[in-house]
Amino acid sequence: MADSRIQQRDAYELILEAIDTGVYRPGDRLVESELAERFGVSRTPIREALQRLETQSLLRRDGRSLIVSSLDHSQLSELYVVRGELEGLAARLAARHATPEEVRVLRDMLEADHGLIGNPDAMSRANRRFHRQIHLASHNRFLIQQLDLVHRSMALLATTSISAEGRSQDTLREHAAIVTAIAAGDGDAAYLALRDHISNAYVTRLKLDARAAEAQG
Template sequence: MRPGRSSGAGAYELLLEAMEAGALPAGTRLREAELAERFGISRTPVREALKRLEAQGLVLHEPHHGAVVASLDYGQMTELYHMREVLEGTAAGLAATHATGTEMEILREMVERDRGLLEDPAALAATNRAFHRQIRLSARNRFLNTSLETMRISLALLARTTLAAPRRGAESVEEHAAIVDAIEARDAARAEEAARRHMRNAFKARIRLEHAGSEG
């Protein structure tokens, strides 16, 4: 059950989701009063949420600016994608062993649905997160799930989706399909390699996006 909007946990989820969606990009100043008004909640849960985000490294306090959304440098981004390749690959391999028939059907349905969202990168980014969450839940490893959920928090700082790049959305969906194919075949090695390849391609797309942004 999701926490109520008026709780500190609820405010935390609202702010984290806004970061993931690009509504609060890196460098954004975070004023309690403005955030409370924007999300229709009181300042107290906003204050609690900002403290939690700061403890996780997503919010920084800058001189003369106050709280701002943090950013990742190139080295941190590289480290993040390297670990994501390892963990997402492991999750897919375990899912090939442990996923139930129903979970496989859900994953296949997600892929088919996403083929209809190629013209909507924002919606595709949201369903992409849901797909990877379903993979890790199907892996049946609570420690791996916790690690990937922690990684999701850091990924929120990469708000601009690579799925808006030409052809990347379609490529990503077909990469998801390859992962599901391997899971349905109960081929753990192939599922892990498909997931790792997907992460490597996502990293390449991220690098291209960062270069395009610096040139703009």
């Protein structure tokens, strides 16, 4: 029974990571047998993992098949509203509770990320690590759980806003403002800096989506 539970958890995490890293993108069909072969896991935990992902709305039914979900305009707006408030709260709490070591890690991340400009995929991964570090620095387990759910839904976005021209540099400047506020223990400034950061990312995404729609039209 224990092995079955471990396989189920591993299958879920493997599929979720594959969606998060763009191996499977919105609209892609997930086939149980192919997933089992790819990940070296039996079909039963794969099936259970797919059911869990469907329950979380990360997958949706298309006839008898499951495909990776996508977000419409309204869902995207709702997601960014929630993300902005929760991320801002995490920054506010981090300003109160982050240890000197956690602040140092954030600064080190920021410095290292300057070397990733021009590599949108690497910048996107670094951006997730940076935000995750702020979540952890909030020292609030319930907030971290909710942010994990939000970031799972972010995996349903086919592209990263960091891929937009100039967005990498803007992201790093915004991250620097967030870290400065957290290091100063200024919760209000940290909240506003991170909420503005999410708002700017949302504006960039809307522009990218508009251009993509125009190109298709």
